[in-house]
Amino acid sequence: RKLHSFTVMQPLKPEKDNPYCWFSLHAGGQYEYILVEKRGEKSDVGFIQLNRPKALNALCEGLMRELRQALDVFEADGEVGAIVITGSDRAFAAGADIKEMQNKTFQECYRTDFLAHWNRVSQSKKPVIAAVNGFALGGGCELAMMCDIIYAGEKAQFGQPEILLGTIPGAGGTQRLTRAVGKSLAMEMVLTGDRINAQDAKQSGLVSKVYPVDQLVSEAVKCGEKIAANSKLVSAMAKEAVNAAFEMTLAEGNHFEKRLFHATFATGDQKEGMTAFVEKRKASFQDS
Incomplete structure (x- = not known):
């Protein structure tokens, strides 16, 4: 493995809920909740690992802010052609940080457009692969x-167990799921809070492939390498076209x-x- 050219992994005084916390120093500051x-x-796959193990990678505001920063860095890196996001073997992310949310008011949520900034992941021009182990x-x-x-x-x-907490998904769960x-399974999951396993997720179309736990991350990186070997410019165009299928009529x-x-x-890469x-x-693509 090759570390990012400007990333230095150093031990950090543990946060109170994360005795194994590390952070990455980079040009724009430091990461506390992600690696x-x-x-x-060819060091052409950006790799982001959520790292709040004691909290099962609960998505606190600090973690999501750092995730956005890391995505910005990889978007600006001309060598990176794809990005992998993963968690631990036990949990990709067990949910949003409930302790941060429980006392929020409607006025505060509405005024700050709470959770809107989470969409940064979906707005990446470069393909993003989720490698999901555990929850x-x-x-x-x-x-x-x-x-x-x-x-x-x-x-x-x-x-999507939000119904069990007296609320509903707020970061695209009802829409993307x-x-x-499909409607029936999504309704069942959203209205009951029931979970589905990896094989059911594959059968339903939520995931594309299932691997043994210890092979998952390496297989996700291999997929990223395949994508990165193509024209980064044309990959962005292809991604935009596929995403448009969810927003437009067929015509x-x-x-x-x-x-x-x-x-x-009009591109050199097509020629x-x-x-x-x-x-x-x-x-030999030149991304031009």
């Missing part, structure tokens, strides 16, 4: 669904796709890719 590095043979509940399930691809460890569990698994989506397809012909195919050699 950040670059992985892959992905509530905000953790929502965070995974904001990613473009979900790989699950064979012991993963997904759920319904689009992923509008096909029109949008066609325009992006036409736009690739290189097709020329390499004709010449029966491997393409």
Whole structure:
């Protein structure tokens, strides 16, 4: 493994709920709740690990702020072609930090547009892969669904248990889950708080692949390497086209796709890719 070129992992005085906490020093400050590095043979996969083990990676405000910062760094890094987000073997993220939320008022939530900034993950131009082991509940399930691809460890569990706390999902759970698994299963999960396991998640379309726990992260990184080997510019266009399918009618989506397809012909990477195919050699994309 190669650490990010400007990342130095150092021990930190443990936070009160995290005796194993580490942080990463980088040009913009320090990370307390996440570990950040670059992985892959070419160091072209950004890697973010949620790191609040005692709290089962509960998504506190500080963690989400650091996640946004790390995503910004990787977005600006020309070497990075894909990003992997993971947690621990026990929990991807067991939910939002309830202690931070329990005393909030409606006025405060409405005035600050509470949870709106969580969408930063879904707004990344670079493909994001969630590698989910253990619990992905509530905000953790929502965070995974904001990613473009979900790989699950064979012991993963997904759920939206907010109803058991007297509230509903607030970071896309009712919307993304319904689009992923259909109305009936989404309704059942949201209204009962019941969880589904990794195999059910795969069968329903929530995740694309299931791996043994100890192979999950490496397989997610391999997927990231495959993506990063392609044109980063064209990958961003392809991601935009797929995401548009959830926002448009079929006719509008096909029109949008066609325009992006036409736009690739203005890139050097399209010329290189097709020329390499004709010449029966491997393409050398320049992201231009």
